[in-house]
Amino acid sequence: MTKTRARVLRPNRGQMEFRASDLESLLPEGHRARLVWAYVERQDLSRFYAGIRAVDGGVGRSAIAPEILLALWLYATLDGVGSARAVSRLLESHDAYRWLCGGVQVNHHTLSDFRKDQGEGLDELLSVSIASLMAAGVVKLKQVAQDGMRVRASAGAGSFRRKEKLEGYLEAARAAVARLKAEAEADPAQAERAREAARLRAAKEREARLEKALARLPEIEAIKQRQGKNPDQARASMTDAEATVMKMGDGGFRPAYNPQLASDADSLVIVGVEVATVGSDQGQMVPMIEQVTARCGQLPEAWLVDGGYVGHEQIEQASQSTVVYGPVPQPKDKAVDPHQAKASDSEAVAAWRQRMGTDEAKVIYKRRAATAECVNAHSRNRGLQQFRVRGLAKVKCVMLIFALAHNLMRMVSLAPELLGLGTGASAVPGIGV
Template sequence: MKTRARVLLPNRGQMEFRASDLESLLPAGHRARLVWAYVERQDLTRFYAGIRAVDGGVGRAAIAPEILLALWLYATLDGVGSARAVSRLIESHDAYRWLCGGVQVNHHTLSDFRKDHGEALDELLSVSIASLMAAGVVKLRQVAQDGMRVRASAGAGSFRRHEKLEAYLEAARGQVSRLKAELEADPAQAERARQAARLRAAKEREARLEQALSRLPEIEAIKQRQGKKAAEARASMTDAEATVMKMGDGGFRPAYNPQLASDADSLVIVGVEVATVGSDQGQLVPMLEQVTARCGQAPDAWLVDGGFVGHEQIERAAEHTVVYGPVPAPKDKTVDPHQPKLGDSAAVADWRQRMGTDEAKAIYKRRAATAECVNAQARNRGLLQFRVRGLAKVKCVMLMFALAHNLMRMAALAPELLGIGTGASTIPGIGA
C-alpha cells in the first residue's frame, strides 16, 4: 500500500505572543512619519483652546489635537473620509496604530474634531502657504481656479417642494411635542434614556426641515433665472444646502461645487471655497479676494475656464490681476471674438485683445495642467462623495484635503520645512 506523505499543515488557532513596540511597526520612510513630522511642527494653539482639562484640575485628559489632526491627514492621503472607517483602521492598521501611540480614539471624537475646527484648519492652511512662500516655492505668478462637483450625502428622493416640506415640518413639530410630554411623564430611567434619544432624533429632523424651508427662496430665485417656474424649486430634507447639479457624466445628482485655486509653478493649493450652485459664474472674484487676503498679495495672473468669465467679474478682477480665460465664440462666425465690442469696458476690451495673442494662449495652457491635475489628485484620494452633511462640514473636509495635498507638495519641494531626518518622525527620505 502507498504510504501517506507526512507534511506540516497550518494551525491558525494557536496563540502567539510577540514582543514589539509601536515604533518598530513602520519603516523609517513611511508616509505616517511624514505626516507626524508636519503636525509636530505646527502651532496648534487654536485646537487646544477648547480643551478644559488642565494640570492640577479635575476631569479626564483630552486626546491631543496632534493625534487627531495626524489621523485625519493620513486618512485623507489614504483615501479614507469616514470617521467610522478611520476608527476601524486604528484597531487593525499599523500606520494608524503608530499615529495613535496607544491612545484610544473613537469615531465620535474624530468626527467632532473635524467639524468643530473649521477656522483653525483654515488658519493652518494659511500658515502652510506662508511658509512655502517664504521658502520660495509658491511665487503666485500664475494661479488657476477650477470647480469640481462632488456628490452630496443626500439622495435624489429626499427633495420636496414647499407644500410637502410644510406638512412634514408640522408633523415633526407635533412629534417633538409628544415626545417631550412622554419624557416628562415617564419615571423609568431606562425608558427615559430611550425617549431622550428619540426626542433628539425628532428635534434634528425638525431642524433639517426648517433649514430646507429657509433655503427654498434661494432655489426659487435660481429657477427663475433659469427661466423656470419658482414652484418647481425643491430642497432636500436630508441636507438642505445640497443642490441638484449636472455632473461630469451628464447625470443630475445632489452635490456641492468645491472651488480650488492652485499655484501653477508648485501645484500648491492657495484657496479653498465651496459653492452650493452648479455654475462657476460669480466664483472668480470671491476666490481672488480670498487668495489675496490669505497670501498678502494678488497673483500676477489668474487662469480660469469659460465657466468663470463674465464681464462684471473680469472688470472687478482686473483691478488686482490679469485674467486669462477663453472668449466665447460669437454666433456670427465672421466676427472676430478678440476685437473689442461697442459697450465693452476697458478691462473687458483688454481681455478680448489679450486672449487673441500667442503669448496669452501659451499662458492659458497652464490652466489645465494645474487645475485638472490638482482635481485629479483629490479624486484619487477619495473625493467622490462627501460623507458629511451641511456646507460648514463640507468646507472642513475640503480644508483637510488642501492641507494633505500641500503637505505632500511641501515634502517634494521644501522637505527642510518638515525637518526630514530629525525629530520623532525619523524620516531619512520621502517614502510611501
C-alpha cells in the same frame, strides 16, 4: 510495496502567537505616516487646544491630543479614507494608524466631532502652510488656476421636496416634538425617560433640518427664475438643505456641492479653498481672488480660469487685482473676430478680449488644465467622490483637510527641509504628489 507518505510542515493559522514589539518598530523610516507626524508636530495648534477644558491639577478625563486627531485625518485623506467609522476600524488593524495613535484609544465620535468643529483652526493651518512654502520660495503666485469640481452630496435624491410638502412635514415634526416633551415630563421611569429623550432629540433634529430646507427655498427659487424656469418647482433636501441638484460630469443630475480650489501653477500648491452650493462657476472668481490675496498677503500676478468663470462683471472686478486669462466665447457669426473689442465692452473686458488673441496668452492659458485638472485628479484619487458629511460648514472642513493633505505632500516633494527631512526631494524616495 507500500508508498511512504511524505512528512511536511503545514500552516496552522489558528495557533496563538505572542510577539514582543513596540509601536515605533512597526513603520520603516520615510513612511508616509511618519511624514504626516513630522508635519503635525511642527504646527502651532493653540487654537485646537483652546477648547480643551481638562487641565493639569484639575478634574475630569484627559483629552486626546489634537495632534493625534489631525494626523489621523490627514493620513486617512492621503489613504483615500473619508469615513470616521472606517478610520476607527483601521485603528484596530492597520499599523500606520496604530502608530499615529501611539496607544491612545480614539473612537469615531471623537474623530467626527474634531473634523466638523475645527473649521477655523484648519483654515488657519492652511494659511500657515502656504506662508511657509512662500517663505521657502516654492509658492510665488505668478499664475494661479481656479477650478470647480462637483462632488456628490450625502443627501439622497429622494429627500428633495417642494414648499407645500416641507411645510406639512415641519408642522408634523413640531407636533411630534411637543408630544414627546409632554411624554418625557409625565413618565417618571428613568429608563423610559432615556428612550424618550433620544426620540425627542431625533425629532428636534428633524425639525431643524426641515426649517433649514424651507429657509433655503427662496435661494433655489431665485436660481430657477434666473434660468427661466418655474420657481414653484424649486425643491430642497430634508436631510441636507444646503445640497443642490447639479448636473454632474457624466451628464446625470444628483445632489452635490461645488468645491472651488485655487492652485499655484508653478508648485501645484492649493492656495484657496471655497465650497459653492450652486452648480455654476459664475460669480466664483472674484471671491476666490480676494480669499487668496488675504490668505497669502499679496496679489496673484495672473489668474487662469475656464469659460465658466468669464462673465463681464467678474472680468471687470478681477482685473482691478490681477490679469485674467480665460477663453473668449465664440460668436454665432463665424465671420466676427471674438478677440476684437466691442463697442459695449468696458476697458477691462476689451483688454481681456485682445489679450486672449495673442500667442503669449495662449501659452499661458495652457497651464490652467495642467494645474487645476491635476490637483482635482489627485483629490479624486484620494477619495473625493462623495461627501460623507452634511451641511456646508462640514463640507468646507473636509475640503480644508484635503487641501492640507495635498499641500503636505507638495511640501515633502518641494521643501522637505520644512519637515526636517533634508534639503532635497530625493531625501524621501518614492513620495510623489
